[in-house]
Amino acid sequence: MKRLFAPLLVTVAVLFVAAPYFIAEAPYESTMGLVQKIFYFHVPSWMAMYTAIAVCALGSAVFLFKNNKTADAYAVAGAEVAVLFGLMGLVSGPLWGRKAWGVWWQWDVRLTTALLMELIFVACLLVRKYGGPGSEKLAAATALFGGATAPFVYKSVDIWRTVHPKTSVVPELLKGSMPGSGLPFALSAIGFVLLATLLMMVRVNLAKRQMALDELYLDYEE
Amino acid sequence: MFLRTALLVLRKDAAIEAKSWEVLTTTVFFAVSAVLVFSFAFVKEGEPLEDAAAGILWIAVAFSGTLALGRTFERERYAETLRALLLAPAPRPALYVGKLLGILLVLGIAELLLTPLVALLFHAALFARPALMAALLVTGTAGFACVGTLFAAMLVRARSRDVLLPILLYPITIPVIIAGVRGTSALLASPPDEATAVMWIGILTAFDVVFVTLSLWAFEPLMTD
Numbered sequence: 257m258k259r260l261f262a263p264l265l266v267t268v269a270v271l272f273v274a275a276p277y278f279i280a281e282a283p284y285e286s287t288m289g290l291v292q293k294i295f296y297f298h299v300p301s302w303m304a305m306y307t308a309i310a311v312c313a314l315g316s317a318v319f320l321f322k323n324n325k326t327a328d329a330y331a332v333a334g335a336e337v338a339v340l341f342g343l344m345g346l347v348s349g350p351l352w353g354r355k356a357w358g359v360w361w362q363w364d365v366r367l368t369t370a371l372l373m374e375l376i377f378v379a380c381l382l383v384r385k386y387g388g389p390g391s392e393k394l395a396a397a398t399a400l401f402g403g404a405t406a407p408f409v410y411k412s413v414d415i416w417r418t419v420h421p422k423t424s425v426v427p428e429l430l431k432g433s434m435p436g437s438g439l440p441f442a443l444s445a446i447g448f449v450l451l452a453t454l455l456m457m458v459r460v461n462l463a464k465r466q467m468a469l470d471e472l473y474l475d476y477e478e
Numbered sequence: 479m480f481l482r483t484a485l486l487v488l489r490k491d492a493a494i495e496a497k498s499w500e501v502l503t504t505t506v507f508f509a510v511s512a513v514l515v516f517s518f519a520f521v522k523e524g525e526p527l528e529d530a531a532a533g534i535l536w537i538a539v540a541f542s543g544t545l546a547l548g549r550t551f552e553r554e555r556y557a558e559t560l561r562a563l564l565l566a567p568a569p570r571p572a573l574y575v576g577k578l579l580g581i582l583l584v585l586g587i588a589e590l591l592l593t594p595l596v597a598l599l600f601h602a603a604l605f606a607r608p609a610l611m612a613a614l615l616v617t618g619t620a621g622f623a624c625v626g627t628l629f630a631a632m633l634v635r636a637r638s639r640d641v642l643l644p645i646l647l648y649p650i651t652i653p654v655i656i657a658g659v660r661g662t663s664a665l666l667a668s669p670p671d672e673a674t675a676v677m678w679i680g681i682l683t684a685f686d687v688v689f690v691t692l693s694l695w696a697f698e699p700l701m702t703d
Contacts, residue, residue: 388637
């Protein structure tokens with residue numbers, strides 16, 4: 257854990273000190289006003305989820321084809337963190353939608369597919385827990401398919417006409433479409449992705465120790 | 479070699495099925511009962527709700543497909559015949575393709591009965607554009623079945639496989655079902671909206687390509703202990 261102290265300090269500094277200050281200073285959006293500030297948490301949550309999905313899918317693929325146990329540890333960590341940040345995105349989204357669209361939930365393509373993506377990774381964890389021996393491979397296959405749907409979810413707003421804003425919002429914002437909001441957004445995004453990375457590192461560590469313990473048990477029994 | 483193995487597996491399944499008719503009769507009967515259950519929900523004062531037919535057709539296909547997948551592989555588990563199949567000196571992906579073709583055959587026959595039934599009971603013009611409707615059914619069923627075959631084959635060894643199959647299968651295949659439903663309801667509109675239906679067939683084909691590639695790729699390592 258000592259190795260993680262410095263990166264943890266940076267994450268805390270970004271998430272709890274710098275980002276809140278700059279978010280508070282950021283200008284109000286012209287039509288939505290204060291609620292638009294959910295944006296600084298909503299989009300970074302999904303960015304953190306996509307990071308976790310990438311780790312999970314890559315870990316699963318390596319585990320499946322190379323039978324590498326360490327890769328499996330990354331797959332578990334990725335799946336759990338993906339579910340966590342997906343949940344944050346799914347909670348913060350409706351809070352914003354209630355004000356912006358007047359309803360909590362709208363069955364448009366982006367919202368539906370995002371919910372599905374969350375469900376795929378929940379299913380992945382369920383299989384791991386209740387599937388019995390050999391379920392890691394099942395979970396890995398589920399994660400592989402989940403990883404394949406992730407790009408569809410990301411691009412869905414550009415393909416179909418949805419109420420949800422398009423993917424171009426973020427690059428435009430960073431280029432200065434809304435002066436004063438690029439910096440707080442960048443800070444939040446970095447903070448969330450850092451937090452997700454740290455959580456995954458801790459979880460990988462835990463999984464590795466569990467594996468070592470299991471092996472010790474097996475050796476002891478022999 | 480590849481194609482011959484796949485066809486041999488298909489012939490084996492068809493021969494067993496021709497003796498017992500177990501999977502086909504249960505699947506078709508279940509699909510019909512599912513349609514009847516939906517009729518209670520979507521018929522108001524003797525008139526079916528607009529657009530209900532598309533959803534009913536596809537959900538009946540998905541539900542009965544899950545049942546067929548479960549039964550087909552339960553049979554392989556019974557006398558460890560799946561292990562015997564995997565021991566055969568044949569390319570593993572060919573075994574997968576053979577099983578997939580078997581499932582597609584069962585689902586195809588079920589759909590041949592189901593589609594006219596839904597059209598009849600819910601006054602839906604499912605046969606206004608037969609070619610497009612057939613294309614939707616073929617691409618949609620293929621997308622559903624190729625993921626289903628992979629997961630059902632893997633679950634043969636797992637505990638509580640009956641519960642886990644739908645849990646894993648539905649989140650992954652719902653995009654396929656949605657595309658099928660949207661495409662079908664575009665065809666049901668009067669006049670039929672051909673451009674939209676073709677767009678959904680294109681999306682279904684894209685899903686099929688991704689899912690079949692992933693399944694063929696993952697079948698070998700997944701079925702090795």
